[in-house]
Each structure stands twice: as C-alpha cells, then as structure tokens.
Amino acid sequence: MLVLENVHTHYGKIEALHGVSVEVNKGEIVSLIGANGAGKTTLLMTVCGTPQATSGRVILEGRDITHEPTSQIMRSGIAIVPEGRRIFSGLTVEENLHMGGFFNTKAEIRKSQDHVYELFPRLKERESQRAGTMSGGEQQMLAIGRALMSKPRMIILDEPSLGLAPIVIKQIFEIIGHLRDEGITVFLVEQNAHQALNLADRGYVLETGKIRLHDTGKNLLANPEVQNAYLGG
C-alpha cells in the first residue's frame, strides 16, 4: 500500500531523515515509535509531500508520489490526522467535517458524515458548536472524523494520544482498531509505545532519522531494548 525506499529528507541543509525504509501493507496497522525529535512527523510529512524527499522514493499503491504536490497526494485515498490536531477552531464541527470532504459530492459528504457521527456520537451532539471551544479529546475525535470524510483507504495518525486523558486515549485506540476492521489501512505514529505496539500488526522504531528496529508489534513489546528505551523498563 505505502512503501518508503531509502528516503532522505532535509530541512534546508540539515538532514532529518537518513535513508528510511518503511512498508505498510493493505489492511494492517503499522506503528512507528520514537522519541521526541526522532523524525516521526518529518517522515509522515514526507509522505504528504511537504517537505519532499530529497532522495529515495515514496510509493503509494504502486504509484511513485515522491515528487507530486501535496494537494494531489492528499486526494489519492490517503488522509492524515496531523500532529496537534489542527482543527479549524473558528468553524463549527460540521463545517470542519465538510472541509474534510471538500472534493466529494454532497451525497457522499452526507454519507461520510453519518458514518463519522456513528463512530463519534459526541460530535453529533456538538455539530453546530465552534470546534475551538471543545475539549482536547473531542477535538481529536473531530480531527480523525475530518480525515475520514474523504473516505480514505489509508489513514495516517501523528500522535493522536498527545495530551489526552487516559480514558480518552483508550477510546481513541479503540476507534483506530475499529477503522482497521472496516478495511482502512492505518499508519500510526506514537510516543505512547505500549498501546501503539499492542494494537499494531507490525512496528518500527525510529531513532534520530534512522529505522533502528522493525518487527511485529508483539515481538517489539517483548524486546528488551524497546522496553528499556520506550516502555520505562
């Protein structure tokens, strides 16, 4: 579904990714864990085309998207829940969702909207409320809902549990599992390593711009190196 081959990404002269290769197969949940500043967000944004990889290749469903503009990539069945949620706080919940389905027909939008409200009944209750006035958990739900509006075949999530209460985190992870059951491929970036690896079919560990480890979720959880570095011993 998504393949990164030896990807290098630069911010100006500084190289943030030093040859990263990652593969996400159809129907999987793949988790990428790593410390702050390891380059997780950079990796996801490289997939989205901002910034673009300076060398290596990014392939989405067999198509080389390395040099495609962001707007084109994001209309090809892939959606991202960006780090820090980035909902449109001045727009209402419903308007936020409609932005997510910007390139779909009215009928499609209505259908996806109903679906999102089914997943997150909370959002339905707050339909006409300004998104910025909601709690962090609700905003995260909205960010996920907005990403789902375009009916993506693959969804990328950048630290969806960041700054949320444990009970809300549990809810969010349940939803992510549910998305996989619906047939959506999930690429999940987390610092919350335990839950992310527990849920994942496979996992990668990123350290200062390089893939350090790569295994099934279960094996990584059991790996002493991972336990030491990311699971608090």
Place this chain on the structure above:
Amino acid sequence: MPAQNFKHALFCAVITLIIAYPILGLNLEAQGINVTLTGADTFTIVSVFLAAVVVFLFQLFRDNIMGSLQGALSGLSSGSQKEPMAENKRAKIESWVLTGIVVLALFWPFFVSRGAVDLATLVLIYVMLALGLNVVVGLAGLLDLGYVAFYAVGAYTFALLSQYTGISFWVSLPLGALLAALFGLVLGFPVLRLRGDYLAIVTLGFGEIIRILLNNWTSLTGGPNGIGGIPDPTLFGMEFGRRVKEEGNTSFHETFGIAYSGEHKVIFLYLIALVLAVFTALVIRRFMRMPVGRAWEALREDEIAARSLGLSRTAVKLSAFTIGAFFAGFAGTVFASKQGFISPESFVFLESAIILAIVVLGGMGSQIGVVLAAIAVTILPELAREFSEYRMLVFGAAMVLMMVWRPQGLMPMRRIHIELNKQD
C-alpha cells in the same frame, strides 16, 4: 453583566449619533459655486437624538427584551425544536432588517439635497470596494496593500473604451470587472506564495506600478491630465443630459415629459451604485456559504491542515484575490462614470489605505460592519472640511484608538452557530 451592557449600549448610541447625525442632521447646499453645510431643522435633530436614546435603552435592556420575545416565540412553537427555531427566526429578522434598510436607501435620495446623494454614491462605491477587499483580507487573510490598482483598472477600462470605441457604461461594467479580475489572476499567481509582510510589500509595489504606468503612458492614458468626457450611464438607451449626445438615444426627461433636472442623473447614479453594492454583497455572501468560502477561512485559520485535506494553497488564495479584484473593477467603472473625469491622482496609495481602514474598522469579515465603516470613513472627512489639514491626523488617531479599544472592529463577524448547553 449590567456594567458591560451599559458600556455596550453607550457605544451603540454614540455610533448611532455619529452615523445618523451627519446623514440626517446636516445638509450640503449649493449656493452659487460654493457648497455650504447647513444644519437641519430642530425636529430632525431632536429625532436623531431620540433615536440614539432608543438605541441606548434597547441595547441596555436587550437581554430582557430578547428574552421575553423569545419566550413568547417558543411559547407559540413546540418546545422541543426551540434552538433551531430561534436560529431561523434570527436569520429571518436579520434579512428583514437588511431588506428594510435597502428599501429606505432606495427612496431616501428623493428627499435630500443633491450634494448628499452625490456623497452617498461615493459611500456606496467604497462599500463595494471594501466588500471586495474584505474577501481578500478579512476572509482569506491576505494583506493586499495595492488594492487600488484593480480599482484603477476598472475605471481606466471604462474611460479608455468609451473614448476609443464609444462603448457604453453597461457593456463596460462587466468588461472592467473581468479585466480587473484578470489582472488579479496574473499578479496573484506569482506572488501569492509569499507570506504576510512580503505579500503586503509586493502588492503595495504593484499598486504604485499601475499608477506610475497610468501617469507616464501619456499617449494612451493622457498621463497626469487624465481622461475626461466619460459618459454617464443610460437607462434603456435614455440619457440624463439636457441634450442627447449619442445617436439613437433619447433623453430621460423628454421621454417622461418632465422638466429637465440635473438631479435625475445624480439620483440615477446613486441608484445604480446602490443596486451594484447590494449585488456585490449578495454575491459575496453566496461565496461565503459555498465550499470555496469555507476554504478561504480554513486556509486562513490553519494552512497546514487545509493543505493536508488536499486543498491547493495557490488555487484557494488566487480565487479570493481574483474575486476581490473583480469587485474593485466594478467599483472603478461606477467611479469613472460618476466623476466623468479620472486621472492617476484618484488611485494613490492613500485610497488603498482608506479601503483597508474600512475593512479593519468594520470588523474583518463582517458585511454590515463594512457598510457602517464605509459610511463613517467617507462622511466624517467631508464634514470636517475646515480641518482638512488635520484630516490624516484625526484619521490616524481614530484608527489607533479603535485598535486599542475595539480591535475586533465595529461589528465583528459573528459566525452563525448555535450555542449548546452553556452549563458544561
């Protein structure tokens, strides 16, 4: 809450006075070649003050009044659908009020002096300009300091077309607007990837380039001498002059068998400007409700998020820029026709600044606010003609005070949404 209400009510009452007094309480009268300012009769002035008092009292007790009104309304309708009903009602009331204002504006010129109508036409031109710039600055968040360039394109399109090809106002109106939009498109394409300050500087430069071009391309534009003899609009082929200028046209006063009066033309121009201003407001309102309008707001709020949804930054910004330019071209055509003579003098940077001031003063994004601000900014300097040397000083001071006390503008844009249960 009462203290806050009091401040708000006082503010509203003062605004009422500021706006109503100049319009109703003062008349410009022509005496020979001089225009003098005369006060209206005591009755009018007393009414204006009474109106201000009514506004004050209403705003002070607004919560009580609206509360009991809403209570009465929800008593009529079934209780379960209370929230959306109130919302509907409010939108309805708002549109009724707006319609009322437009109807008033339609009949108003027949009862006031010619100078006042002329000034009102200018206000309407500024309303059009500000509504257009509001799309660019208020909605899309692009600081355009060269907006006057598109105004100039519209005005010069009409002036040149009428001079060289004899094209009429009505044909030129869409042409001028389209040409201005084309300029917006061509200029916007390379510069819209610039951010904030850089965009402001480049657009500022563009505005000056257009003006200097008009000033120096003497063979085509007449340079600083400008272009005169720009025809007035016609009404179904009827002209408003004393004598018919164009072959095949008739004159208005002869057709209707009434005595010639210079006022007909002034009122007609005012009405055209009114219709076009309303048209501008409606079209832009429509855009705001369409996906493209949301895209402007979304991109302004969070560019990264908007792009992650597949929106193209350039396309969204360019659409706002082009639409803004289109309405500037519109206003330019009306301006050229109203003045009958244009020169580069009319399109200096100060104009861009004034239009921008109207947008900021009106509360970015809000249409009613823009209309009020256009009235205030155009009329106040006319009233203070004796202090004309200090005009910019007063203007600057007013802007500074405004930014300190009411940075959100006179009437900040209120997004339509329902406040759900406030208790949680």
